Amino acid sequence: GAGVSQSPSNKVTEKGKDVELRCDPISGHTALYWYRQSLGQGLEFLIYFQGNSAPDKSGLPSDRFSAERTGGSVSTLTIQRTQQEDSAVYLCASSFRGQGNTGELFFGEGSRLTVL
Amino acid sequence: SQQGEEDPQALSIQEGENATMNCSYKTSINNLQWYRQNSGRGLVHLILIRSNEREKHSGRLRVTLDTSKKSSSLLITASRAADTASYFCAISYDMRFGAGTRLTVKP
Numbered sequence: 001g002a003g004v005s006q007s008p009s010n011k012v013t014e015k016g017k018d019v020e021l022r023c024d025p026i027s028g029h030t031a032l033y034w035y036r037q038s039l040g041q042g043l044e045f046l047i048y049f050q051g052n053s054a055p056d057k058s059g060l061p062s063d064r065f066s067a068e069r070t071g072g073s074v075s076t077l078t079i080q081r082t083q084q085e086d087s088a089v090y091l092c093a094s095s096f097r098g099q100g101n102t103g104e105l106f107f108g109e110g111s112r113l114t115v116l
Numbered sequence: 117s118q119q120g121e122e123d124p125q126a127l128s129i130q131e132g133e134n135a136t137m138n139c140s141y142k143t144s145i146n147n148l149q150w151y152r153q154n155s156g157r158g159l160v161h162l163i164l165i166r167s168n169e170r171e172k173h174s175g176r177l178r179v180t181l182d183t184s185k186k187s188s189s190l191l192i193t194a195s196r197a198a199d200t201a202s203y204f205c206a207i208s209y210d211m212r213f214g215a216g217t218r219l220t221v222k223p
Contacts, residue, residue, distance in 0.1 A: 001170040004158075033211060042215035043159075043204065045119075056210075091158060095211075104149065108156035 002026070005035040006092050006108035013082055014116050021111045025094030031102065032075050034067060035091045037110075043091065049075065050097060082115045089113075118189075119212030120148065120205035127134065128220040130185040135192040137204035141208075147208045148188050150179060152201045153216070195221045 005024040013019050025032050036045040045059035049069040060066070060095075069075040079086055089112050093105040120139040129135050139148065147166045151159040164179045165172045165188065172179045178191040192199055202216040 026121070035213070043213040045210070054159045089157070091213075093159070097209075102147070102211055104161040104164060105151070105159070105206070105211060107160070109158045 002106035004092055004106050006090075006111050007113065008111055009109065010112045010114075012114045012116065016035075016081055018080045018086070019082055019113060021058060021090050021092075021113070023075045023077070023094075023108060025075070025092070026106055027073075029094035029096050029106070030072070030090065031093075031095040031097040032053030032069055033093045033105065034075070034077050034095070036061075036088045037091060038088045046090075054070050079113075082113075084115050087113055087115045118206050119214055121211070121214045122203065122205055123215045124217060125215065126218045126220070128222065129195060130215055131195060131221055131223050133195055133221075135195050135199070135219055135221070137190050137203055137219070139188045139190070139214070141186050141188075141205075141207050143186075143207075145183070147209050149206050149208070149211075150177075150188075150190050151206065151213075153204065153206045154201045162203075174220060192219075195219075197221050199223045 007022045030051045032049040035043040047067045048056040064080045068078045091108040091110045092105045095105045120141045123138045149164045150162040153159045163174050165179050176193045181188045200221050204213045204216045
């Protein structure tokens with residue numbers, strides 16, 4: 001597709017279950033970001049991938065959160081043993097980043113996670 | 117890491133009026149970007165201003181950048197009800213976002 005694709009768009013799970021959220025970035029984009037947004041709040045940075053470099057994981061809130069990006073393209077955000085406070089919209093964005101400059105971010109529509 | 121901080125947190129105006137929101141940051145930048153978010157879903161890029169630029173226009177949008185004050189402003193002229201949204205700034209490289217400005221334009 002032409003844009004950033006995220007799946008699932010909505011996920012309802014029970015407390016303690018693991019969930020996986022997927023992001024398909026725009027082809028050729030070297031940078032990929034994950035953010036979390038709780039209701040009525042701003043965007044909380046989670047993790048950033050740039051090419052083959054080690055990801056910036058400084059925003060992950062706990063060791064229950066992890067993410068990987070395979071082949072420099074698709075990314076999966078995994079939340080283990082989900083808690084109710086994990087309920088939020090998880091947003092993915094990609095960008096072409098060159099020479100130390102970050103260009104325009106293209107966002108997916110997000111995955112809304114509800115933990116019961 | 118660094119992020120922009122938007123001000124005010126909320127702004128309510130009448131249709132046809134101008135809306136101004138501000139972004140402050142603390143370190144040097146390569147560029148600063150403004151985004152809009154409707155209905156809590158994906159953000160849409162509005163405009164990018166580079167560190168060597170002072171002003172940029174796009175349609176009804178005007179962005180200024182003052183690197184000496186480490187601040188930027190976004191002006192929306194002749195606002196419309198459809199401009200109702202949250203507006204965020206982000207600083208390159210890290211692309212951290214602040215809490216945003218919630219703009220309400222009343223018809």
